[in-house]
Amino acid sequence: MCRSRTEYAISAIYPPAMSKATQDAHRDTRRRFEQWAKNPLCQANVLSAVHNVAMADVAQREGGKPTMGQSPFAIARGQTFERSLFRNGAEVLLAALKKAGVLPEAASGLEDFRLRMNGGKCKSLDEALERTAALFADLAAGKAGVQPALVAGATVRIPGGIMLPEALLVLDALVVRHDDALPTLMVGEIKTYPDRGGHTDPTELATARAQAGVYVHGLDLVLDELDLASAFKVAREGFLVLSRPGFNKPSIRAGEDLRYQAERAKRGFQRLRDAAAQLPPIEVPARFDAIAAAATEYCEACVSFCDRADVCRSRALASGDPAVLGDDVARFLGAVSLPRTIELMNGATPATPAESDLSRRVRELEALRSLS
């Protein structure tokens, strides 16, 4: 049955009340961690990530228009692709993983902890959490008959309350290899974008690896918490599952080195923990105002991920922050503002050592240019 045009418009303006499953989807913390990591110096960004308040909502309250939305077709495509991978006991994905050497030929078995809204069997994230922990316990105990090669939607809670209100990670794909003394857990990240060999967007790949690194670190922490660290080996190599251009088939990028990404996540979580600890508790209704009023630190990266980038850019421009001309100019000018730089270029006398240094560098460049 096709929905009427009015229904589409209404649903876009007034989203229906969030279902339990949708609320569960919002509890996945990895996205918030990545948001924080993109600009940890911005206090508003820290507040938004820690308190789980979307910047799009803050921007909307300020009268702005969110610009980082997702295409409905892209969302549907992502879901369709993921479902196709896990259909019939993950027949397609298991075959691709074997072909890429991620799994041995004899490997089989899928444990599916995905939420029902994503085509899985779990009613809620809490159930996924419980079942993931139970699986780890069974694997550690070597329980007969429990030897899945692949786990979909494995869910772990990072202990210690690193983020407020909670820290949940949902792993797209977790491979379990049983051909060593200890079961080896290997993290995989599923992305819908096409694998174009050496031409695949390096930023997209870096983001996917960073996400997988967060999961590796999350697994380390959780196994430690469950007192199962000695019962498993968490591989420092992972894999990416991308799509083939023009085909609805997976393309596996095996052997992704995640050592440094896991280390980055470890240090990032520590810093985030420190940042969260320093924040005063804020009641839910006051969080929007707190974020809107918090200090911002505009940088070039904000354009690519934050819905309030326009607001912060205007503020930065008004204050003469050289970041509005990009990171290179910001580095070159250092602490000297744009208006002051123009004054210096027009012959003003430097008032600080930083200004003297900038004047000297500008003079040198001008002199060199005049030589040609």
Next chain:
Amino acid sequence: MPCGAALRVPRLPDPQILVLAFVRMGGESSPWGIAVGRPGKPPQVFTTPEPRTRDDVAEMVAKLAPILLTHVHHPRFSPFGPDSNAAIPPFQVWVPNATHLEMLHHLNYTYTFTKYGSASRHLLLNHVGQACGWLFREAQRPGQLITLAATDVLRDAFTFPAESARLGHPGFLLAWLGAKGTRDERMAAAAEAERLSAATSLDPAFERDELEFYVDLHNTGRKDGKAADVARASKMIHTRLAEELERRFHLVEQALSVIGKDKRPENRGLPLLVQASMDEHRRQYRRLEQDIDDNEDGPAFRPSPETDRYPSAAASRFYVHEASQELRDTLLVHGDREMQADLIVSGEAIAGVIVDVRGEGAGRRTVPVWTVESRGEVPLRVRKDSTLCVAGLSSRHVVIRSIEKLGTGGYRFELVVTKLINGPRKGDGTVLPATSPKLKKQRVVLVKPSMDQIARKRSFLVWRRDVPGAWLTHAVPAVREADVPEGVAEDLTRLTKP
């Protein structure tokens, strides 16, 4: 602010330019719609209501085929026919920005080896895939002048006061160039233009509000056999997509207009770069389309869209890129004082005054020696025995005999002139002999001469089996083969045949 004293792209007549723009559905890699045409004329717009249906997209791309293949002079479609010696005039394919170049790569992936559909259609699509693949590969070659993204050309010609992350939007760049008024007004115009998507992706809100309903209506109608719904939805989707495609097409037209009206001259090294581009077109496109092996450029084969899977092919292309980079860097600098300034700042060129000219050598053999002094605390990357040439007179080469640091800052160079000692044989007298005393006190900029032929020669040699190192360049590595589905890979047996 203009960047460079001369333009780094040739201005061709409109009939030699083809503008291409694409849109795609969120999450998909196939095009949802295509706008194609000449600048100054309304584009032809092709769309499909449901880009997730492979057959529909193939039908749409097949309509693009004759236009594209004629423009890129496919041997079967070109007015010059298959003649490999035909003097094909230069041509260009312009797209709005880098995402549209990516779409060429997607088409390369999908259609180069497809066997889907009727024979007549899939052969046509193979040609399109191959043409798009060549255009995409050519876009990666430094100094090429055939596949041009409007944003790249504009950024090469102007400096924009904004973060680099925002410079991939042609509307943003054009608003900076075209808007009138104060700085704030121009900035506001640029920000406003930036809100309208120019990439192959559509604005998610636009997809949700304007298209999702009709795509659903189309699919439901198709499933339920409601032809009226299908027709209505198709029409609405076409109308919406055409607006988006035409906007992208017009952005390219505006970029062409900006470059066309620019008062700066074209860099005088461009004709040689154009010639190099057309040479690549002949060797890497028309030759391969006709399955003709080449003694210098290797056997004819369809390169995989994904990667280089054969060492000789990979090595040969590496050397071609190296040669292209060298040619670009060393050719354009002669006609652009700002490029010269950049090289001086980085220490890769010398600017100074000729303070002495003398002749050495015995008998009738003259060896001109210049003493050149530069000023300022300039970094220096050139060394003793380096060969340089005179900016603006690339045939005159000098070799650095000695370098002396001056107490006043700057350097004194003793240079031996090794080429073009007496000036051109059929010169008009404007080029003085290297021994002429009139050269004294003249300012001179010395830059690296082009050594592109060395790398180009290597690109030929690497195909040979009877040279040292052939055991390495012709060995197919004994590792896991690239995981490429059938129909996406080149024919390795053709490459590895003895």
